[in-house]
Amino acid sequence: MNVLFFLKPKREVAYLKDDYTLRQAIEKMERSGFTAIPMINRKGEYVGTLTEGDLLWAIKERYNMNLRDAEEISVQAVPRRMCFDPISVNADMEDIVSKAMNQNFVPVVDDKRVFIGIITRKDIIEFCYEGYKKYKSSQTAVGKSSQMGAGKRNWEAVRI
Secondary structure (H helix, E strand, O other), X not given: OOHXXXXXXXXXXXXXXXXXXXXXXXXXXXXXXXXXXXXXXXXXXXXXXXEHHHHHHHHHHOOOOOOOHXXXXXXXXXXXXXXXXXXEOOOOHHHHHHHHOOOOEEEEEOOOOEEEEEEEHHHHHXXXXXXXXXXXXXXXXXXXXXXXXXXXXXXXHOXX
């Protein structure tokens, strides 16, 4: 299965630039409604993911401030507690699923590490669910046929 099948392109994704201020990051996160947002540098390369938790912990532990003070702090100064490693555009399904088990989305980069988009856990689950429904419907057909001597098919054999 090709990574691009699942890709939500960069133009449809909320993301931060690594030279944004803390205030800009907070406002972008608030407007987007997401709790985690990919961050890229000016070259477009993926440099990490910033979460609400990262922002809250940074404000609590490092800065005693109001929102106006947040205009002076670079988002790069916010430590990230989790590492959201990106996958290559050439990654296989196993890589996608293993990353998505622990993250709401998986950042995708090209061969030059330029951020090109994300794959959401929801899209992966929907794809698997559709495969499962096809499998169940084929089992119903096989079940009817097996009464006439037809063979059975394993769920593990269904290619995702």
